[in-house]
Amino acid sequence: MRTSTLGVGILGAGPVTQAIHLPTLARIRDAFHVAKIMDVDPDIARSVAGRVGAAWTTSMDDLLADEAVQVVVICSPHQFHAEQVIAACRAGKRAVLCEKPFAMSQAEAEEIAAVSQETGVPIIVGAMHTFDPGWLAAKEHWGDLPRTAHTIRYSIVLPPNPRFEDFATEVITRPARTRQDRHDPEVAAAMVRGGIMGLAIHDLPLVRAFCPDFTDLEVLTCHVPDPSGYLVNLRIGDRNVQVFGISTDSWQPEWTFEAISDTTSLRIDFTPSYVQAGSATATITRGGESAVYGPYSANGYEGEWRYLADLADGKAARLDVTELIHDLTFALDVADKASAAVRATAESQATGESQATAPQKEAIS
Amino acid sequence: MTRQLTVTSSPEADAAGGVAQVVASLPVSLHPFDGGAAAGHDGAATGAAAPDGGAAALVAIAGIAGWPEEALGALAAGARGVVVVSPSATDVTALQERAKALGVPVVLDTEWAPNPAVAAAAPHFAAHDDEESLVEARVDAPVGSDLDQVLLAQLALVRAAVGPVVSLSPARWNNHGYDVLAQLASGARASLGAILTDAAPPQATVRIIKPHTAVALVLPGAGTAAPGKVTVSGPDGATLLPTQWETAHRALWRRLHALVEAGQSCEDLLDFAADASLLPALS
Numbered sequence: 001m002r003t004s005t006l007g008v009g010i011l012g013a014g015p016v017t018q019a020i021h022l023p024t025l026a027r028i029r030d031a032f033h034v035a036k037i038m039d040v041d042p043d044i045a046r047s048v049a050g051r052v053g054a055a056w057t058t059s060m061d062d063l064l065a066d067e068a069v070q071v072v073v074i075c076s077p078h079q080f081h082a083e084q085v086i087a088a089c090r091a092g093k094r095a096v097l098c099e100k101p102f103a104m105s106q107a108e109a110e111e112i113a114a115v116s117q118e119t120g121v122p123i124i125v126g127a128m129h130t131f132d133p134g135w136l137a138a139k140e141h142w143g144d145l146p147r148t149a150h151t152i153r154y155s156i157v158l159p160p161n162p163r164f165e166d167f168a169t170e171v172i173t174r175p176a177r178t179r180q181d182r183h184d185p186e187v188a189a190a191m192v193r194g195g196i197m198g199l200a201i202h203d204l205p206l207v208r209a210f211c212p213d214f215t216d217l218e219v220l221t222c223h224v225p226d227p228s229g230y231l232v233n234l235r236i237g238d239r240n241v242q243v244f245g246i247s248t249d250s251w252q253p254e255w256t257f258e259a260i261s262d263t264t265s266l267r268i269d270f271t272p273s274y275v276q277a278g279s280a281t282a283t284i285t286r287g288g289e290s291a292v293y294g295p296y297s298a299n300g301y302e303g304e305w306r307y308l309a310d311l312a313d314g315k316a317a318r319l320d321v322t323e324l325i326h327d328l329t330f331a332l333d334v335a336d337k338a339s340a341a342v343r344a345t346a347e348s349q350a351t352g353e354s355q356a357t358a359p360q361k362e363a364i365s
Numbered sequence: 366m367t368r369q370l371t372v373t374s375s376p377e378a379d380a381a382g383g384v385a386q387v388v389a390s391l392p393v394s395l396h397p398f399d400g401g402a403a404a405g406h407d408g409a410a411t412g413a414a415a416p417d418g419g420a421a422a423l424v425a426i427a428g429i430a431g432w433p434e435e436a437l438g439a440l441a442a443g444a445r446g447v448v449v450v451s452p453s454a455t456d457v458t459a460l461q462e463r464a465k466a467l468g469v470p471v472v473l474d475t476e477w478a479p480n481p482a483v484a485a486a487a488p489h490f491a492a493h494d495d496e497e498s499l500v501e502a503r504v505d506a507p508v509g510s511d512l513d514q515v516l517l518a519q520l521a522l523v524r525a526a527v528g529p530v531v532s533l534s535p536a537r538w539n540n541h542g543y544d545v546l547a548q549l550a551s552g553a554r555a556s557l558g559a560i561l562t563d564a565a566p567p568q569a570t571v572r573i574i575k576p577h578t579a580v581a582l583v584l585p586g587a588g589t590a591a592p593g594k595v596t597v598s599g600p601d602g603a604t605l606l607p608t609q610w611e612t613a614h615r616a617l618w619r620r621l622h623a624l625v626e627a628g629q630s631c632e633d634l635l636d637f638a639a640d641a642s643l644l645p646a647l648s
Contacts, residue, residue: 150541151560220536221546223501223554227576231556233536233544240541244441244501250579252598260539262508265564285564311509 005347006094007035009069011060011084011357012076013048014039015161016099019274022052024301027276031309035068047172060084064091071312074098078197082108093144094312097304099126100201101328109328110345113321122311122318124304125327129270130205133304135281137293138266141284142365147260149210149239154203155230157254158229164274182224185346192222195230196335199245203257203332205327206268209257213237214330222341232338243334263287271299277279368626371398371447374425375435378534379444382427382450382474383588387618394622395423411415415638420444420483421623428452433460440469446625447471448617454513454641461634470631472617477504477522477569479617480584483621485516486571489526489597489606492575493573495553502571503558512543513644515559520640523547523555524583526571529636530555533643574643 006026010017017037025032037083039045042058043207049056055061064072064087072088074081074096082103088096089112102125116123131137165171180187196204208214213236220233229246255270265285279296298306310340312317388395396419411425422496424439426432426447436447437460447464452473464471477483480563483605494500502523506515528549537542540561547555553573566589572581578599592608624631 043558151562153560157579169630220544221554223499223546226497227509231499235537240539240544240560244546246499246574247576248574248579249577249600250598251600251602252576252579252596260505260560261566262563263563265562270440288565290565 005029005031005033006070006309007068007072008073009031009036009038009063009066009241010034010073010075010091011063011080012036013037013041014075015165015171017073017075018048018171019165020301021075024049024166024305025303027050028305028309030309032071032305035070036063036066038063038303041246042264044172053159056145060087063085063103064088064093070094070301070309072302074102078104080250083111083363085112085123089115089119089123092119093121096121096123097126097308098123101125101197101331102324103328104197109325111282113325116321121326123169123321124308124319125324126309127202127205127327128273128300128304129280130300131307132267132270132280133296133298133303134270134282134294134298135206135300138268138282138284141282141291142259142266143264145259145261145266146210146212146262147286148264149259149266150206150262151258151260152162152208152210152236152239152241153242153256153258153260154200155254156202156244157244157250158199158200158247159251159253159272160247160248161274164272168274168276175334179227182226182228183346183350185343185350189223189297189343190233190347191224191228193335193339193341194232195228195245196243196338197234197303197331200230200243200334204243204331206237206257207241207243208327208330211236211241213239214326215333217330217333219334219337219341222345224342230342232334232341234260248362273294276301276350330333367393367622369394369396369444369541370422370622370625371396372423372425373398373421374448375427377427377429378425378448378450381427382425382448383612383614384448384450387612388614390615391618391622395618409413409449422446422625425450425474431459435462435619436465436471437554440467445469446621448474448621450474451476451514452517452637454517454644457634457641459637461506461638464634465630466575468628468630470621470629471634472621472624472631473521473589473633473637474520474614474617476518476567476587477613478518478525479583479587479620480593480613481611481616482582482584482595482606483525485521485597485606486526486580486582486593489595490571490573490582493575493580494527494549494551494553498553498563498573498575500547500553500555500618501558502555502569502572503560504567504569505560505562505565506542506567508561508563510559510561512538512559516543516545516557516647519557519559521636522569522571522584523549524559524636524640527573529554529639530557530601530643533557533646535647538647543550563611584603584613590615
C-alpha cells in the first residue's frame, strides 16, 4: 500500500492538460497528486494550477529542479518534446510521460533513447489506445491475426475537439482554427503531415502491430477530403492498409480500427478523445460468430497513468524504447511519404495533368 | 388490380438469385411457370399472364458467360421481362438494342443496388453530391470472389445511391481485394474498396461526410431481408430512416413486375455497359 502519492509536474497547460490529464489524475488520487504546472503564459499556468492546488511556473528549469516533482508530463507543442524529455531524464525524475509524438525525427528519438538508457529514467508515450483495456483484451484473444491479417483499416471521423473538451472540463484557452485551401499543394502536404503526426499517430502503433514488415512502406495514393483530413492507401509489406481521417461538424463521431484476414476480423470502436467514457469495444469475428470485449469502465488515459505509477514504483517492466522509436519512425515515414504524394497529386491537378501514376493490377494467384 | 405473371428461371439463376423464395413471397404478383400444363395458372381462370401459350412471362437467367445470348433467346421466345442475376462483364449491345426495340425490360439483379434502402438513401446522397465531396464505398465479399464482378456490383450501387462513376484509377488490386479511386459525373471523388474475407457475412457501405452533415448507408447481402440502414446526420443529431425488411432480390422483382404492368422498358443494360466500360482502365 502506497503511503504517499507521486508528485506530477506538467509542462504545458493547454487543452490536453486541462481536458485529459487533470480529469484523469483526479480519478487516481491514490497514486498521484499534481505538484507543479508550467506554461509560458503565466495567466494560464496560474489559473490551471489553481484548479488543483498546485504550484505554478513559467520556467521548465524551475519545474524540473523542484523536488516535489517526481514524474514529468510533457504536453507542450510537438517541437519542444524531445528537448523536454531529455531535460526531464537528466533531472533524475522517476518517470516521464510524453504526449505523442515524443520526437519529430529519428535522430531526436535515438538521442532520447540514449539518454533514457544512460539516466535509467523510464519513458512512456501518451498513445492512450495502446493502454486501452479494449485493445489489451483484443491482444489477448486475437490469436494469429497479426500474422494472417491482409487488410488494415483505420478511420477517424472527428467532430471539433471542443465538443468533447467541454464535456471533460472548462477549457480556458484554445488554439484558433482557420479554414485553409486544401487544393494548394503546400497546404495539402502540410495538412496531411499534420494530420498524420497529430491525429493518425494515435493508432499507428496499432497498425504497426499488424505489419511486421513496417519499413517496407509505399504510399499508393493520398487525398485530402473536404474540409481537412487525409485518405491514404498504403502497401506495408504485403498488407493492404488504408488510413482515413476527416474533421466534420456532423454529429456522429467514429474512431475505428480493423484488421482482417481470410477467416477472422477484428474491429475496435474507440470512445472519443478527452471524455472519460470507458474503454473501447473490441469485436473479433470468426466464421460469422462474434466475441465482444468491453466496454470496460476505464479508458486508455487511466491505463497509461496506472502503468506510469507502477513504472515509477519499479513494479512494472519498462517499455522497450526501441519499440517507441519504431513507432515514431513508422509514423514519420507515413507522414513524409503521404505528404509528398499529396503534394505531387495536387501539383499535377493544378497543372491539369493526370493523377500521379498509380500501381496497376497485380497478378491474382 | 395486380396482374399475376408467370416466372421461370434456370437452376443457376434460382440458386444465385433466390428466385423461388421471391416468387413465394409475391404470390399475388408472381407464379411459377409450369410449362403451360396447368392452364388455370397462366390462363383466364387466375389472370396469370403467359406470353404466347407455352412460355413464361418473366425469365430469370444467371449472369454467367453467354448470358446476353440466353437473354436474347428469352426475348425471342416472347418473354415480357428478363432478370439477369449477377451479370458478368460482357458486350450487351445487341441485347440492349433488341430489348429496346421490343420495349421489354431487362433488369439486372446485382448484389446491392436493388436493396430498397438504396432508393431511400438516394435523395439524401444527391443533396451531398458535388465536386467537393468524397464518396466512400466498401464491400466485404467472400474469399475467392471475382473482383471484376465485385466492382461491377459496387459501381451499380454507387450509381443507384449517388450517381454514375465516370472514371477509375487503381490504387491496389490483389487477391485480398482492391482500392480504386473514382470520379463521379458530379465531379465528386470516390474511394471504392473491397475486402475479401469469410469472417462475416457480405456487407456493403457507402457514405459521404461533408463539413457539417453526413449520409451513411449500410447494406446486408442480397439474400437476407435484414434491413439496409440509412443514417442522415448533421450538427443537431442523426436520423435513422425507416427500415425496410425486404431482400434486394424481392425488391428487384417488384420493380420488374411494375415495369411490365406499365409497359415500360428500363435503362439497366445501358448503365451496365457504361460501368463495364470502365473496367479496362484497371488492367
